[in-house]
Amino acid sequence: MPAVLTIDPRSGVPIYLQLIEQVKRSVALGILQAGEQLPTVKQLALDLTVNPNTVAKAYRDLEREGVIETAPGRGSFVRADGAEESSRAAADDVARDVIERAVREAKSVGLRRSEVRDLLEQALNHWLPEEA
Amino acid sequence: MSTITIDRIRKSYGSYTAVDDFSVEIPAGTVFGLLGPNGAGKTTTFKAMLGLIRLDGGSVRYDGKPLVPATFERIAYVPERSVLYDWMTVTEHIHMTRSAFKGFVPKMALELLTQFNVDPRKRVRQLSKGMRTATMVALAVARQADTLILDEPTSGLDPINQRHVLNLMINESARGATIVFSSHQIGQVERAAERIAVMDRGKLALEGTVDDLKYGRKIVEGIFPTSDVSLEEFHHDTRLLRVDRDGRIVRLLTKEDATAFAARLEGMGASGVRIVDLNLEDIFLYAVSPALQTADIVEGA
Numbered sequence: 001m002p003a004v005l006t007i008d009p010r011s012g013v014p015i016y017l018q019l020i021e022q023v024k025r026s027v028a029l030g031i032l033q034a035g036e037q038l039p040t041v042k043q044l045a046l047d048l049t050v051n052p053n054t055v056a057k058a059y060r061d062l063e064r065e066g067v068i069e070t071a072p073g074r075g076s077f078v079r080a081d082g083a084e085e086s087s088r089a090a091a092d093d094v095a096r097d098v099i100e101r102a103v104r105e106a107k108s109v110g111l112r113r114s115e116v117r118d119l120l121e122q123a124l125n126h127w128l129p130e131e132a
Numbered sequence: 133m134s135t136i137t138i139d140r141i142r143k144s145y146g147s148y149t150a151v152d153d154f155s156v157e158i159p160a161g162t163v164f165g166l167l168g169p170n171g172a173g174k175t176t177t178f179k180a181m182l183g184l185i186r187l188d189g190g191s192v193r194y195d196g197k198p199l200v201p202a203t204f205e206r207i208a209y210v211p212e213r214s215v216l217y218d219w220m221t222v223t224e225h226i227h228m229t230r231s232a233f234k235g236f237v238p239k240m241a242l243e244l245l246t247q248f249n250v251d252p253r254k255r256v257r258q259l260s261k262g263m264r265t266a267t268m269v270a271l272a273v274a275r276q277a278d279t280l281i282l283d284e285p286t287s288g289l290d291p292i293n294q295r296h297v298l299n300l301m302i303n304e305s306a307r308g309a310t311i312v313f314s315s316h317q318i319g320q321v322e323r324a325a326e327r328i329a330v331m332d333r334g335k336l337a338l339e340g341t342v343d344d345l346k347y348g349r350k351i352v353e354g355i356f357p358t359s360d361v362s363l364e365e366f367h368h369d370t371r372l373l374r375v376d377r378d379g380r381i382v383r384l385l386t387k388e389d390a391t392a393f394a395a396r397l398e399g400m401g402a403s404g405v406r407i408v409d410l411n412l413e414d415i416f417l418y419a420v421s422p423a424l425q426t427a428d429i430v431e432g433a
Binding site for chain 2: 015017057
Protein backbone atom coordinates (compact mmCIF):
# COMPACT_ATOMS: atom_id res chain seq x y z
CA MET A 1 0.00 0.00 0.00
CA PRO A 2 2.62 2.64 0.90
CA ALA A 3 3.82 2.45 -2.68
CA VAL A 4 0.87 4.63 -3.69
CA LEU A 5 1.83 7.34 -1.22
CA THR A 6 4.68 9.62 -2.14
CA ILE A 7 5.57 13.00 -0.78
CA ASP A 8 7.61 15.90 -2.01
CA PRO A 9 9.34 17.39 1.04
CA ARG A 10 10.61 20.35 -1.00
CA SER A 11 7.11 21.42 -1.95
CA GLY A 12 5.68 24.40 -0.07
CA VAL A 13 2.69 22.28 0.89
CA PRO A 14 3.12 20.85 4.41
CA ILE A 15 3.84 17.12 4.34
CA TYR A 16 0.80 16.22 6.47
CA LEU A 17 -1.49 17.95 3.94
CA GLN A 18 0.19 16.04 1.10
CA LEU A 19 -0.45 12.79 2.97
CA ILE A 20 -4.11 13.64 3.62
CA GLU A 21 -4.66 14.52 -0.03
CA GLN A 22 -3.02 11.31 -1.22
CA VAL A 23 -4.92 9.02 1.11
CA LYS A 24 -8.19 10.67 0.03
CA ARG A 25 -7.27 10.32 -3.60
CA SER A 26 -6.39 6.64 -3.11
CA VAL A 27 -9.71 6.05 -1.37
CA ALA A 28 -11.60 7.87 -4.11
CA LEU A 29 -9.83 5.78 -6.74
CA GLY A 30 -10.42 2.55 -4.86
CA ILE A 31 -6.69 1.90 -4.51
CA LEU A 32 -7.41 1.89 -0.80
CA GLN A 33 -10.58 -0.09 -0.18
CA ALA A 34 -13.10 -0.08 2.63
CA GLY A 35 -11.72 -1.92 5.62
CA GLU A 36 -8.17 -1.95 4.27
CA GLN A 37 -5.45 -1.47 6.86
CA LEU A 38 -3.08 1.46 6.64
CA PRO A 39 0.57 1.11 7.65
CA THR A 40 1.34 2.03 11.26
CA VAL A 41 2.48 5.58 11.89
CA LYS A 42 6.03 4.40 12.50
CA GLN A 43 6.08 2.18 9.40
CA LEU A 44 4.82 4.92 7.10
CA ALA A 45 7.24 7.42 8.69
CA LEU A 46 10.13 5.07 7.91
CA ASP A 47 8.85 4.18 4.41
CA LEU A 48 8.61 7.84 3.43
CA THR A 49 11.39 9.13 5.72
CA VAL A 50 9.21 11.73 7.40
CA ASN A 51 8.68 12.66 11.02
CA PRO A 52 6.33 10.21 12.81
CA ASN A 53 4.33 13.06 14.35
CA THR A 54 3.65 14.39 10.86
CA VAL A 55 2.14 11.04 9.88
CA ALA A 56 0.19 10.88 13.15
CA LYS A 57 -1.23 14.35 12.47
CA ALA A 58 -2.36 13.31 8.97
CA TYR A 59 -4.02 10.17 10.39
CA ARG A 60 -5.78 12.21 13.10
CA ASP A 61 -7.21 14.62 10.52
CA LEU A 62 -8.29 11.76 8.24
CA GLU A 63 -10.03 10.15 11.17
CA ARG A 64 -11.80 13.37 12.08
CA GLU A 65 -12.99 13.70 8.50
CA GLY A 66 -14.36 10.16 8.61
CA VAL A 67 -12.04 8.72 5.95
CA ILE A 68 -10.26 6.28 8.26
CA GLU A 69 -10.87 4.84 11.70
CA THR A 70 -8.41 3.71 14.32
CA ALA A 71 -8.97 0.71 16.52
CA PRO A 72 -6.73 0.96 19.59
CA GLY A 73 -4.05 -1.70 19.43
CA ARG A 74 -5.09 -2.86 15.96
CA GLY A 75 -4.16 0.05 13.74
CA SER A 76 -5.86 2.36 11.26
CA PHE A 77 -8.30 1.24 8.59
CA VAL A 78 -10.22 2.80 5.73
CA ARG A 79 -13.71 3.17 7.16
CA ALA A 80 -15.92 0.23 6.30
CA ASP A 81 -19.21 1.79 7.31
CA GLY A 82 -20.07 4.56 4.92
CA ALA A 83 -16.91 3.94 2.91
CA GLU A 84 -18.89 4.93 -0.15
CA GLU A 85 -19.73 8.33 1.33
CA SER A 86 -16.22 8.91 2.58
CA SER A 87 -14.80 7.93 -0.79
CA ARG A 88 -17.33 10.24 -2.49
CA ALA A 89 -16.43 13.04 -0.06
CA ALA A 90 -12.75 12.39 -0.73
CA ALA A 91 -13.34 12.60 -4.48
CA ASP A 92 -15.26 15.86 -3.99
CA ASP A 93 -12.46 17.33 -1.86
CA VAL A 94 -9.78 16.44 -4.39
CA ALA A 95 -11.77 17.78 -7.37
CA ARG A 96 -12.95 20.94 -5.58
CA ASP A 97 -9.39 21.92 -4.76
CA VAL A 98 -8.29 21.68 -8.37
CA ILE A 99 -11.36 23.45 -9.78
CA GLU A 100 -11.06 26.29 -7.26
CA ARG A 101 -7.44 26.77 -8.13
CA ALA A 102 -8.28 26.83 -11.85
CA VAL A 103 -11.10 29.37 -11.46
CA ARG A 104 -8.93 31.54 -9.24
CA GLU A 105 -6.14 31.49 -11.81
CA ALA A 106 -8.60 32.30 -14.63
CA LYS A 107 -9.84 35.27 -12.62
CA SER A 108 -6.33 36.45 -11.84
CA VAL A 109 -5.36 36.56 -15.51
CA GLY A 110 -8.41 38.75 -16.17
CA LEU A 111 -11.10 36.41 -17.52
CA ARG A 112 -14.73 37.37 -16.98
CA ARG A 113 -17.34 35.09 -15.44
CA SER A 114 -18.93 34.28 -18.80
CA GLU A 115 -15.57 33.42 -20.32
CA VAL A 116 -14.69 31.11 -17.44
CA ARG A 117 -18.09 29.46 -17.76
CA ASP A 118 -17.49 28.86 -21.49
CA LEU A 119 -14.16 27.22 -20.72
CA LEU A 120 -15.70 25.00 -18.05
CA GLU A 121 -18.46 24.07 -20.48
CA GLN A 122 -15.89 23.10 -23.11
CA ALA A 123 -13.96 21.01 -20.61
CA LEU A 124 -17.16 19.28 -19.50
CA ASN A 125 -18.16 18.54 -23.08
CA HIS A 126 -14.76 17.09 -23.75
CA TRP A 127 -14.29 14.99 -20.65
CA LEU A 128 -17.82 14.36 -19.42
CA PRO A 129 -20.13 14.43 -22.46
CA GLU A 130 -23.80 13.88 -21.59
CA GLU A 131 -24.90 10.38 -22.33
CA ALA A 132 -27.14 10.17 -25.40
CA MET B 133 13.32 11.68 27.54
CA SER B 134 13.48 15.29 28.65
CA THR B 135 12.19 18.67 27.68
CA ILE B 136 15.25 20.81 27.10
CA THR B 137 15.03 24.49 27.93
CA ILE B 138 17.70 26.75 26.53
CA ASP B 139 17.26 29.98 28.39
CA ARG B 140 18.90 33.21 27.23
CA ILE B 141 22.36 31.71 26.80
CA ARG B 142 25.34 33.91 25.93
CA LYS B 143 28.88 32.98 25.00
CA SER B 144 31.74 35.07 23.67
CA TYR B 145 35.22 34.05 22.63
CA GLY B 146 37.32 37.18 23.14
CA SER B 147 35.59 39.93 21.21
CA TYR B 148 33.62 37.43 19.11
CA THR B 149 30.06 36.76 20.27
CA ALA B 150 29.15 33.20 19.29
CA VAL B 151 25.74 33.00 20.98
CA ASP B 152 23.81 36.08 22.00
CA ASP B 153 20.77 35.75 24.24
CA PHE B 154 19.49 32.60 22.55
CA SER B 155 16.41 30.85 23.94
CA VAL B 156 14.43 27.89 22.71
CA GLU B 157 12.42 25.07 24.23
CA ILE B 158 12.77 21.56 22.82
CA PRO B 159 9.78 19.42 23.83
CA ALA B 160 10.50 15.87 25.02
CA GLY B 161 10.32 13.26 22.28
CA THR B 162 10.56 15.63 19.32
CA VAL B 163 13.00 15.69 16.45
CA PHE B 164 14.30 19.24 16.53
CA GLY B 165 16.33 20.80 13.71
CA LEU B 166 18.75 23.63 14.49
CA LEU B 167 19.51 25.58 11.34
CA GLY B 168 21.77 28.46 10.56
CA PRO B 169 24.55 29.64 8.29
CA ASN B 170 28.14 28.74 9.16
CA GLY B 171 29.19 30.59 12.31
CA ALA B 172 25.61 31.14 13.46
CA GLY B 173 26.32 29.55 16.85
CA LYS B 174 24.89 26.04 16.43
CA THR B 175 27.95 24.12 17.64
CA THR B 176 28.41 26.48 20.60
CA THR B 177 24.76 25.89 21.50
CA PHE B 178 25.28 22.11 21.35
CA LYS B 179 28.34 22.39 23.59
CA ALA B 180 26.33 24.49 26.02
CA MET B 181 23.62 21.81 26.07
CA LEU B 182 26.28 19.27 27.02
CA GLY B 183 27.91 21.48 29.64
CA LEU B 184 31.17 21.41 27.67
CA ILE B 185 31.64 25.18 27.82
CA ARG B 186 31.24 27.76 30.55
CA LEU B 187 28.46 30.17 29.59
CA ASP B 188 28.72 33.93 30.06
CA GLY B 189 25.04 33.97 30.94
CA GLY B 190 21.80 32.02 30.80
CA SER B 191 21.24 28.32 31.42
CA VAL B 192 20.30 25.00 29.88
CA ARG B 193 17.84 22.84 31.83
CA TYR B 194 16.59 19.29 31.38
CA ASP B 195 13.02 18.93 32.64
CA GLY B 196 13.59 22.16 34.51
CA LYS B 197 16.78 21.01 36.24
CA PRO B 198 20.39 21.93 35.54
CA LEU B 199 22.53 19.33 33.82
CA VAL B 200 23.75 16.76 36.36
CA PRO B 201 26.01 13.74 35.72
CA ALA B 202 23.03 11.33 35.74
CA THR B 203 21.36 13.33 32.95
CA PHE B 204 24.62 13.70 31.05
CA GLU B 205 24.95 9.88 31.07
CA ARG B 206 21.67 9.68 29.13
CA ILE B 207 22.76 12.07 26.35
CA ALA B 208 24.56 10.82 23.26
CA TYR B 209 26.48 13.38 21.22
CA VAL B 210 27.88 13.25 17.71
CA PRO B 211 30.23 16.20 17.25
CA GLU B 212 30.78 17.91 13.94
CA ARG B 213 34.39 16.78 13.75
CA SER B 214 35.58 13.22 14.27
CA VAL B 215 36.57 12.39 17.85
CA LEU B 216 37.52 8.82 16.95
CA TYR B 217 41.12 7.66 17.45
CA ASP B 218 42.89 7.25 14.12
CA TRP B 219 45.05 4.34 15.23
CA MET B 220 42.24 2.30 16.72
CA THR B 221 39.92 -0.07 14.85
CA VAL B 222 36.15 0.44 14.82
CA THR B 223 35.77 -2.76 16.91
CA GLU B 224 38.11 -1.29 19.54
CA HIS B 225 35.88 1.79 19.66
CA ILE B 226 32.90 -0.48 20.29
CA HIS B 227 34.72 -2.09 23.26
CA MET B 228 35.70 1.31 24.57
CA THR B 229 32.16 2.68 24.29
CA ARG B 230 30.79 -0.42 26.05
CA SER B 231 33.07 0.07 29.01
CA ALA B 232 32.18 3.77 29.23
CA PHE B 233 28.38 3.59 28.95
CA LYS B 234 26.05 1.17 30.70
CA GLY B 235 23.15 1.21 28.23
CA PHE B 236 25.34 0.64 25.15
CA VAL B 237 24.26 -2.32 22.96
CA PRO B 238 27.33 -3.59 21.03
CA LYS B 239 25.24 -5.88 18.83
CA MET B 240 23.16 -2.92 17.69
CA ALA B 241 26.28 -0.90 16.91
CA LEU B 242 27.56 -3.75 14.73
CA GLU B 243 24.23 -4.04 12.90
CA LEU B 244 24.16 -0.32 12.22
CA LEU B 245 27.77 -0.36 10.99
CA THR B 246 26.82 -3.17 8.57
CA GLN B 247 23.91 -1.04 7.31
CA PHE B 248 26.34 1.83 6.78
CA ASN B 249 28.76 -0.53 5.04
CA VAL B 250 31.55 0.20 7.54
CA ASP B 251 33.97 -2.70 8.11
CA PRO B 252 34.54 -2.78 11.90
CA ARG B 253 37.96 -4.39 11.46
CA LYS B 254 39.28 -1.24 9.80
CA ARG B 255 41.30 1.36 11.59
CA VAL B 256 39.72 4.80 11.73
CA ARG B 257 42.50 6.30 9.64
CA GLN B 258 41.41 4.00 6.76
CA LEU B 259 37.85 5.38 6.84
CA SER B 260 36.57 8.23 4.69
CA LYS B 261 35.07 11.32 6.34
CA GLY B 262 31.56 10.04 5.71
CA MET B 263 32.40 6.61 7.17
CA ARG B 264 33.75 8.28 10.32
CA THR B 265 30.51 10.24 10.69
CA ALA B 266 28.53 7.01 10.16
CA THR B 267 30.64 5.25 12.80
CA MET B 268 30.02 8.02 15.35
CA VAL B 269 26.28 7.94 14.59
CA ALA B 270 26.18 4.14 15.02
CA LEU B 271 28.04 4.32 18.34
CA ALA B 272 25.76 7.12 19.58
CA VAL B 273 22.48 5.45 18.56
CA ALA B 274 23.54 2.10 20.08
CA ARG B 275 23.75 3.83 23.45
CA GLN B 276 19.93 3.97 23.39
CA ALA B 277 20.12 7.35 25.08
CA ASP B 278 17.21 9.58 26.14
CA THR B 279 18.60 12.51 24.21
CA LEU B 280 20.61 12.56 20.99
CA ILE B 281 22.52 15.67 20.01
CA LEU B 282 23.78 15.34 16.45
CA ASP B 283 25.95 18.06 14.92
CA GLU B 284 25.82 17.55 11.13
CA PRO B 285 25.15 13.80 11.33
CA THR B 286 24.87 13.37 7.56
CA SER B 287 27.91 15.37 6.54
CA GLY B 288 30.07 13.56 4.01
CA LEU B 289 27.63 10.64 3.68
CA ASP B 290 26.35 9.32 0.36
CA PRO B 291 22.59 9.67 -0.28
CA ILE B 292 21.87 6.08 0.82
CA ASN B 293 23.63 6.48 4.15
CA GLN B 294 22.07 9.93 4.60
CA ARG B 295 18.70 8.22 4.32
CA HIS B 296 19.83 5.59 6.87
CA VAL B 297 20.74 8.32 9.35
CA LEU B 298 17.38 10.08 8.88
CA ASN B 299 15.51 6.82 9.37
CA LEU B 300 17.56 6.10 12.49
CA MET B 301 16.52 9.47 13.87
CA ILE B 302 12.87 8.71 13.04
CA ASN B 303 13.18 5.30 14.67
CA GLU B 304 14.80 6.74 17.79
CA SER B 305 12.12 9.39 18.05
CA ALA B 306 9.39 6.72 17.71
CA ARG B 307 11.13 5.03 20.68
CA GLY B 308 10.65 8.25 22.63
CA ALA B 309 14.10 9.85 22.43
CA THR B 310 14.50 13.61 22.10
CA ILE B 311 16.66 14.40 19.09
CA VAL B 312 18.36 17.68 18.32
CA PHE B 313 20.33 17.92 15.10
CA SER B 314 21.84 20.41 12.73
CA SER B 315 22.23 20.12 8.99
CA HIS B 316 22.83 22.35 6.01
CA GLN B 317 20.73 19.97 3.91
CA ILE B 318 17.40 21.64 4.43
CA GLY B 319 15.49 18.95 2.53
CA GLN B 320 16.54 16.49 5.25
CA VAL B 321 15.43 18.79 8.02
CA GLU B 322 12.14 19.21 6.20
CA ARG B 323 11.61 15.44 6.29
CA ALA B 324 12.86 14.45 9.70
CA ALA B 325 12.25 17.44 11.96
CA GLU B 326 8.98 18.32 13.59
CA ARG B 327 10.18 21.66 14.95
CA ILE B 328 13.02 23.92 13.92
CA ALA B 329 14.87 26.96 15.13
CA VAL B 330 16.95 29.14 12.83
CA MET B 331 19.98 30.86 14.35
CA ASP B 332 21.63 33.83 12.75
CA ARG B 333 24.70 35.54 14.19
CA GLY B 334 24.13 33.95 17.58
CA LYS B 335 20.50 34.97 17.86
CA LEU B 336 17.18 33.24 17.32
CA ALA B 337 15.87 34.26 13.89
CA LEU B 338 12.86 31.97 13.60
CA GLU B 339 11.20 29.10 15.45
CA GLY B 340 8.20 26.84 14.96
CA THR B 341 6.93 23.55 13.61
CA VAL B 342 7.88 22.84 10.01
CA ASP B 343 4.21 22.30 9.12
CA ASP B 344 3.00 25.57 10.68
CA LEU B 345 5.78 27.57 9.06
CA LYS B 346 5.00 26.13 5.63
CA TYR B 347 1.26 26.38 6.15
CA GLY B 348 1.32 30.03 7.15
CA ARG B 349 4.18 31.63 5.26
CA LYS B 350 3.30 32.60 1.71
CA ILE B 351 4.23 35.18 -0.86
CA VAL B 352 1.20 37.07 -2.10
CA GLU B 353 1.91 38.72 -5.41
CA GLY B 354 -0.13 41.12 -7.53
CA ILE B 355 0.39 43.35 -10.55
CA PHE B 356 -0.91 46.92 -10.44
CA PRO B 357 -1.73 49.15 -13.42
CA THR B 358 0.81 51.73 -12.24
CA SER B 359 3.97 51.59 -10.15
CA ASP B 360 2.91 54.26 -7.67
CA VAL B 361 0.12 52.56 -5.73
CA SER B 362 0.39 53.34 -2.03
CA LEU B 363 1.46 50.42 0.13
CA GLU B 364 1.26 52.45 3.31
CA GLU B 365 -1.47 50.28 4.83
CA PHE B 366 0.81 47.21 4.75
CA HIS B 367 3.80 48.74 6.45
CA HIS B 368 2.50 48.41 10.00
CA ASP B 369 0.78 45.06 9.61
CA THR B 370 2.53 42.69 12.01
CA ARG B 371 1.45 39.64 9.98
CA LEU B 372 3.66 40.82 7.13
CA LEU B 373 7.39 40.11 7.23
CA ARG B 374 8.27 41.98 4.06
CA VAL B 375 6.65 44.29 1.56
CA ASP B 376 8.50 44.46 -1.76
CA ARG B 377 7.77 46.50 -4.84
CA ASP B 378 9.37 45.78 -8.19
CA GLY B 379 7.90 48.21 -10.69
CA ARG B 380 4.21 47.36 -10.97
CA ILE B 381 4.63 44.07 -9.13
CA VAL B 382 4.00 44.01 -5.39
CA ARG B 383 5.00 41.07 -3.20
CA LEU B 384 3.99 40.55 0.38
CA LEU B 385 5.70 37.96 2.58
CA THR B 386 3.10 36.99 5.14
CA LYS B 387 3.12 34.80 8.23
CA GLU B 388 -0.61 34.06 7.92
CA ASP B 389 -3.89 34.96 6.22
CA ALA B 390 -2.48 34.84 2.68
CA THR B 391 -5.98 34.57 1.19
CA ALA B 392 -7.10 37.74 2.94
CA PHE B 393 -4.06 39.63 1.63
CA ALA B 394 -4.73 38.31 -1.87
CA ALA B 395 -8.28 39.67 -1.66
CA ARG B 396 -6.96 43.04 -0.43
CA LEU B 397 -4.54 43.32 -3.36
CA GLU B 398 -7.40 42.53 -5.73
CA GLY B 399 -9.57 45.11 -3.98
CA MET B 400 -6.82 47.68 -4.57
CA GLY B 401 -6.96 46.96 -8.30
CA ALA B 402 -4.20 44.38 -8.72
CA SER B 403 -4.50 41.69 -11.37
CA GLY B 404 -2.68 38.37 -11.69
CA VAL B 405 -2.87 37.95 -7.92
CA ARG B 406 -1.35 34.67 -6.80
CA ILE B 407 -0.28 32.98 -3.61
CA VAL B 408 3.10 31.27 -3.76
CA ASP B 409 3.93 28.41 -1.38
CA LEU B 410 7.33 28.54 0.30
CA ASN B 411 9.41 25.52 1.18
CA LEU B 412 11.68 25.40 4.20
CA GLU B 413 14.68 26.53 2.23
CA ASP B 414 12.85 29.68 1.08
CA ILE B 415 11.70 30.32 4.65
CA PHE B 416 15.23 29.78 5.96
CA LEU B 417 16.76 32.15 3.40
CA TYR B 418 14.23 34.85 4.19
CA ALA B 419 15.03 34.46 7.88
CA VAL B 420 18.80 34.80 7.56
CA SER B 421 19.51 36.82 4.43
CA PRO B 422 16.75 39.18 3.40
CA ALA B 423 18.99 41.09 1.02
CA LEU B 424 19.97 38.02 -0.98
CA GLN B 425 16.38 36.98 -1.26
CA THR B 426 15.30 40.38 -2.61
CA ALA B 427 17.89 40.05 -5.35
CA ASP B 428 16.53 36.60 -6.20
CA ILE B 429 13.02 37.93 -6.44
CA VAL B 430 13.98 40.79 -8.71
CA GLU B 431 15.87 38.38 -10.92
CA GLY B 432 12.94 35.96 -11.09
CA ALA B 433 10.44 38.66 -12.06
